[in-house]
Amino acid sequence: MYSSIFVGILSKIWNFIRKNYEYSILKRILNFIGRGIKALFKGSVFAGIFISNRKLIEESLLYKIYRIFIKGINKFIEFIKKIVTKDKKGSIISNCCSVLFKDDVSIINTFSFFFISFGIFIIINDMVRGKFTGKSYIVSFILIIFSLMSLKLEKNYKEILENSFMFNFVKNLFLIDEERGEKWW
Incomplete structure (x- = not known):
């Protein structure tokens, strides 16, 4: 893939942009704005929710309720499955x-x-x-x-199909003759 001319050109363009962005004014401005926002939200509970590394969804009450509901459905399905498999041996549909x-x-x-x-x-x-x-x-x-x-x-x-001449002809085209001949690979 890297021997492709197109990929090589894109790689050179990306390296050029990355090298020039490292010391650009745009990066300095964005870093200045980012530091200002961090200073404004320092100690904020609201910003802490969005910046936190904790798994917010797993710790939430809604997720716990959802898990209990899904476990209940799975237990109900397992219960129905046990009833059906126990009584299916002599049923009309099974026969x-x-x-x-x-x-x-x-x-x-x-x-x-x-x-x-x-x-x-x-x-x-x-x-x-x-x-x-x-x-x-x-x-x-x-x-x-x-x-x-x-x-x-x-x-x-x-x-x-096994007795068909055409099927056997096509099947034999793809069989490898292991006793004689050279292996092509």
């Missing part, structure tokens, strides 16, 4: 989710049925509203067609 998402094929079938239902709902909704043309029909039909195609496969997509 449905474990059946619908048990493996890759089930997940694909679940999403396919969802996209078919979503596409049909969009078509019916547009017909009820009186819209018989538009991009929503095209998107709906594409969703339905791809979902039906994925339902017809009934296989794991990982197996299909």
Whole structure:
């Protein structure tokens, strides 16, 4: 980065400004004003609040109330979490989710049925509203067609990709031949 001409020029400009500011009249004026302000606010409680090195927010009453409130919310959420995890084993929602998402094929079938239902709902909704043309029909039909195609496969997509010639060709392009050949790095 420092071999850049632009950065080198900016660095020289900054060094020039810094060197010239060190003995300038502007710096003397600002120091004089700063010393005057310090003398005026010496012993002031109001200025002490803004100049203090203490962590004002952590020592304030509002921050303590905020911490108590957040801790209460966290304890309430942990309590609800314990109740839900204790009773979830035999629940209807847990059983449905474990059946619908048990493996890759089930997940694909679940999403396919969802996209078919979503596409049909969009078509019916547009017909009820009186819209018989538009991009929503095209998107709906594409969703339905791809979902039906994925339902017809009934296989794991990982197996299909692993047996695909094109996928293997692209994958082999990036494999490193460690038994023969030179390492290019």
